[in-house]
Amino acid sequence: MGLSEQTLIERYFHDIGAARDDVILGVGDDAAVLQPAPGYELVATTDTLVAGVHFPDDCPPAALGYRALAVNLSDLAAMGAAPAWALLALTLPEAEEGWLREFAAALGALARQHGVTLVGGNTTRGPLSITVQLLGSVPRGRALRRSGAQVGDALFVSGTPGDAAGGLAVLQGQLAVAAPWGEQLRERFLRPTPRLALGAALRDWASACIDVSDGLLGDAAKLAAASGVGLCIEWQAVPVSAALGMALAPEPARQLALTGGDDYELCFAVPPARLAPLQAALPPTRWGYTRIGTLEAQSGARIVRDGTVMDFSHSGYQHFR
Amino acid sequence: MGLSEQTLIERYFHDIGAARDDVILGVGDDAAVLQPAPGYELVATTDTLVAGVHFPDDCPPAALGYRALAVNLSDLAAMGAAPAWALLALTLPEAEEGWLREFAAALGALARQHGVTLVGGNTTRGPLSITVQLLGSVPRGRALRRSGAQVGDALFVSGTPGDAAGGLAVLQGQLAVAAPWGEQLRERFLRPTPRLALGAALRDWASACIDVSDGLLGDAAKLAAASGVGLCIEWQAVPVSAALGMALAPEPARQLALTGGDDYELCFAVPPARLAPLQAALPPTRWGYTRIGTLEAQSGARIVRDGTVMDFSHSGYQHFR
Numbered sequence: 001m002g003l004s005e006q007t008l009i010e011r012y013f014h015d016i017g018a019a020r021d022d023v024i025l026g027v028g029d030d031a032a033v034l035q036p037a038p039g040y041e042l043v044a045t046t047d048t049l050v051a052g053v054h055f056p057d058d059c060p061p062a063a064l065g066y067r068a069l070a071v072n073l074s075d076l077a078a079m080g081a082a083p084a085w086a087l088l089a090l091t092l093p094e095a096e097e098g099w100l101r102e103f104a105a106a107l108g109a110l111a112r113q114h115g116v117t118l119v120g121g122n123t124t125r126g127p128l129s130i131t132v133q134l135l136g137s138v139p140r141g142r143a144l145r146r147s148g149a150q151v152g153d154a155l156f157v158s159g160t161p162g163d164a165a166g167g168l169a170v171l172q173g174q175l176a177v178a179a180p181w182g183e184q185l186r187e188r189f190l191r192p193t194p195r196l197a198l199g200a201a202l203r204d205w206a207s208a209c210i211d212v213s214d215g216l217l218g219d220a221a222k223l224a225a226a227s228g229v230g231l232c233i234e235w236q237a238v239p240v241s242a243a244l245g246m247a248l249a250p251e252p253a254r255q256l257a258l259t260g261g262d263d264y265e266l267c268f269a270v271p272p273a274r275l276a277p278l279q280a281a282l283p284p285t286r287w288g289y290t291r292i293g294t295l296e297a298q299s300g301a302r303i304v305r306d307g308t309v310m311d312f313s314h315s316g317y318q319h320f321r
Numbered sequence: 322m323g324l325s326e327q328t329l330i331e332r333y334f335h336d337i338g339a340a341r342d343d344v345i346l347g348v349g350d351d352a353a354v355l356q357p358a359p360g361y362e363l364v365a366t367t368d369t370l371v372a373g374v375h376f377p378d379d380c381p382p383a384a385l386g387y388r389a390l391a392v393n394l395s396d397l398a399a400m401g402a403a404p405a406w407a408l409l410a411l412t413l414p415e416a417e418e419g420w421l422r423e424f425a426a427a428l429g430a431l432a433r434q435h436g437v438t439l440v441g442g443n444t445t446r447g448p449l450s451i452t453v454q455l456l457g458s459v460p461r462g463r464a465l466r467r468s469g470a471q472v473g474d475a476l477f478v479s480g481t482p483g484d485a486a487g488g489l490a491v492l493q494g495q496l497a498v499a500a501p502w503g504e505q506l507r508e509r510f511l512r513p514t515p516r517l518a519l520g521a522a523l524r525d526w527a528s529a530c531i532d533v534s535d536g537l538l539g540d541a542a543k544l545a546a547a548s549g550v551g552l553c554i555e556w557q558a559v560p561v562s563a564a565l566g567m568a569l570a571p572e573p574a575r576q577l578a579l580t581g582g583d584d585y586e587l588c589f590a591v592p593p594a595r596l597a598p599l600q601a602a603l604p605p606t607r608w609g610y611t612r613i614g615t616l617e618a619q620s621g622a623r624i625v626r627d628g629t630v631m632d633f634s635h636s637g638y639q640h641f642r
Contacts, residue, residue, distance in 0.1 A: 053445060089452040
């Protein structure tokens with residue numbers, strides 16, 4: 001690449017994000033040195049975005065910078081953790097300064113918003129690929145897990161799943177919808193909102209939690225399987241946004257809400273005894289979450305519509321064209 | 322890919338490496354949960370290997386699994402840190418089970434050797450690329466940095482730099498040498514030895530330390546620049562292995578030792594007052610390190626041969642063909 005790795009790192013990635021007292025040594029040495037807080041556990045995750053796989057090749061660099069961090073923030077949200085430090089491994093075909101400036105600015109802005117400092121990383125020549133490693137903390141013993149849900153717990157989802165998949169379809173020209181709705185969906189794909197405040201608040205209420213990234217139904221089934229239980233989702237209860245409702249007929253809209261990917265919402269279980277206090281402490285309309293079902297003894301994931309189990313495996317999955 | 326991400330992760334990457342009490346939650350949730358030790362700082366690094374850039378396309382998977390972790394271990398060695406937890410972001414064109422088995426076995430074996438547990442990661446479809454994030458610890462305030470060297474400090478390097486670059490040339494058919502020597506060089510490229518014990522021991526003696534990955538001369542110059550000093554390397558003092566000496570004439574062999582990449586050795590500075598106790602505590606022949614020069618007030622990096630500064634910028638860099 002035209003600029004050396006060191007020049008690139010110094011110019012665009014030096015100490016972007018929040019200023020934190022617990023960063024003892026940030027970007028520029030062989031490794032970062034960080035001070036974990038006493039009484040807390042460390043929470044660590046990594047996620048990769050590959051051009052042509054996770055995003056269209058012509059995706060704006062600002063959206064990539066945002067998204068590469070947001071998907072990792074969402075993992076920490078699902079653990080009930082507070083993010084702190086990020087490392088970036090950026091593989092680029094060539095070092096275009098305009099691209100780098102926009103990418104770094106967007107990543108840095110989201111990092112500052114959530115109190116995250118970029119403390120290290122490397123840049124490499126090769127096919128465009130972005131891997132972020134994110135470290136955070138959770139009070140000792142308080143991390144939310146996928147396991148922990150029990151039969152009878154209520155199942156919830158935050159936000160309006162399916163919007164991101166609809167937005168990707170809009171971006172790829174597979175779905176047409178009037179401007180304000182199309183723009184809203186597109187934004188949900190390009191700039192998903194990591195639910196960090198909700199995840200942290202759920203430490204007091206949820207028995208299990210998962211990040212919805214591969215589709216609500218599949219990820220809810222992972223939570224149930226990890227908890228050793230099954231689940232039943234009420235078809236009518238699955239929230240569909242106004243924008244998705246404008247873009248698709250009710251049937252395919254709800255299918256997309258159940259199976260579309262890239263939502264980065266939280267799916268979580270709450271024991272019956274905690275339902276009333278949860279809804280008092282975190283009013284659902286203000287916090288943006290919806291009950292969609294219940295965990296059951298019978299293993300597997302079922303969708304019930306008008307009292308009948310749907311044969312869902314043969315519907316959906318081909319939403320456009 | 323043929324196998325789902327979850328199946329892949331469960332089959333090949335579940336809890337590989339060492340068993341550690343401080344892993345509260347490993348592979349399989351949205352993030353790992355880890356317990357940092359009181360009195361220690363956290364040390365974090367990440368490095369990426371890209372096919373066709375960092376290794377030949379036909380590199381054996383076992384060598385890649387080893388190397389992807391080794392280059393990160395080397396970063397921690399340069400900080401004087403002890404490694405603990407790794408995350409793996411693996412991008413693969415297709416999921417070949419034989420490839421994955423060999424890759425995971427080699428990564429796991431090196432991880433166990435150094436007490437590292439694989440605690441998380443993800444697999445993605447795309448051009449072959451491997452990013453490892455490695456976390457470790459160092460007693461509070463004791464991390465070795467690139468900065469910290471002073472004028473008059475002695476400069477050392479571990480091992481025999483240039484061997485890995487020679488080995489890559491052997492692998493690529495650019496350098497021919499009799500079997501035992503060629504094999505030795507090839508091994509130095511494919512399976513570099515992270516100098517973790519030396520790095521940890523150097524916390525008591527070194528004023529600055531860097532991982533030699535881009536070539537000894539360039540990396541030594543980075544250490545000097547980070548310390549705000551210059552450096553002078555004695556041409557005759559730069560160690561050349563017997564194998565490299567068999568493969569190349571003395572002149573190009575030493576040029577390669579100074580400029581070849583992928584060594585993953587340590588370059589470090591030691592104040593004059595600590596030289597005698599260092600060499601008593603860590604005998605150089607047993608620990609495998611060599612004094613190559615001295616840090617000076619004049620900025621920049623010089624190589625002196627027979628009392629004269631060499632015009633090194635116009636020699637070397639084209640070692641083969």
